Amino acid sequence: MPRPALHIGPKKLVESPAPNLELGLYRTQSSALHDLKFTGDLQPWPGFLSAVQTTHQSHTWRNKVLGLTLQTRDPYTHGNVEVGDETSVQGRFHKYFGDVLNSIFTSQSKEIRFADFKCVQSSFAGTPDVIMKDVNRILKVVGELKVPWVYEHFLFDKLNNNHQLRNILAQPIRYMQSLGSVYGFISDYHKTIFLRQLVNSQGIWRIEYSPVVQSSTTYDRRAKNPPVVSSRQCFFHIGCEALNQGPVNNTTPRWVIRR
Template sequence: MPAKQARVREIASQALPPFLLGPNHTKSNALHDIEFVGELHRWSNFLRFVENEIQGQRWSTKVIKYTHRLGNPEAESQVIGDETGLQGVFSHSVGFMVGKILKAQSIDLEFADFKCLGNHYANTPDSILMTKNVELKVVGELKVPWVYEHEMCEAYEEESMLRYLLAQPIKYMKDLNCMYGFMSNYCETIFLRQEFIAGRWIIDYSPVVRASTSYVKTDMADLQATPVVSLRQCFLAVAALAQTQGPVYNTTPNSEWVVKLR
């Protein structure tokens, strides 16, 4: 039986495949002992921005994936038990697939390991998006989803938890002069943006985007409707913003940005 062709727009709109948790797995909290103490705001109309971006795309008709008609081999996920395994799943379902989407849409960004930058930064972020000219545009951090402290929907409603959860990628963004970032446990992702507004630097954070969510088109005229977008679409929209953004130079003292927990 011939394989089914999947084109760019279809793959972008799909939910991520699930993974299987192994019987033996890490149980410890991997968040750094730091917190963000700067100004924190919800990223206004983030989901609407993503849907506007995907509706405005001139979609390539390129086939970027083939699937069996009797099932989707991508859904036959590997069994994982630690952050290294999670990074592998993320690298394929997000990094590889979103990379193919970005290439097809002529967006000059690709997922890469931080070491590819050749930067002598003392820390090693888990994931980045960079240009072909090796310019950093987005920096991200990954944690396993089965540890309570890494759960994003819980933290989203409690600011003190959120400041602890997001501190690591926020620190990377400032240190590396990068406007955009993200924190992900694969199942849940929050996107970040640092901006200079009214004489001060702030961090905007998106709603929690679930990996299990597929795109559902909304009536763009209904401004009260909450768009339902996929994680891949969110990465596409943020990448489209980030590709033309140069370095940002946040001069906020470290004591007023990210500090060690007391």
């Protein structure tokens, strides 16, 4: 007799990795980086992974069934469509992060959702790839997506090169400043850097950036130094933090400039 399907609750789901992308043989090879540079104070985000782990461990998880584990390959939980450009990567991101996290947020009565930018009222001329908004349709988090196979988009390589890091982070930072969002991120689906903007007592704004978090990582509750958390846990943490944060007014001139 076949084994019954196993129920998956929100805690297990948020701890789990996202499926790999199925890459097409032929793909776009052009860089999608904008000709921008961030000129402000840029620092690592201290204690980011520990904060994510604390949010996860301190949260009282409601035990609701959000999915099933089947013996066969489940077409709803594995990536089957081959991707070859940014539009298809966006689609996979919305399915395996947006849809999944929205189900988790709903199960925990967290009134925040992934959405398209056009789902909020804004006079901003640009169009961020993805946002998170609250129940009042107020933008809380803004994100930028790139394809993972173009060299100029490689996030790991940029962390040790300040010049390249300022270039690749400039676009989401511009969105954050223009839209008053404390939190943001840049992702190629496989890897994500999370961002926040803060102001010190002298009125000087800065950007803090997280380590690169991989979508293939599963939460390891035994790992402490550093913690090993999933990218879904990071998005859950950012969403919870953003819910309690109003818009900010960072008027720093030429924070992001044309190169």
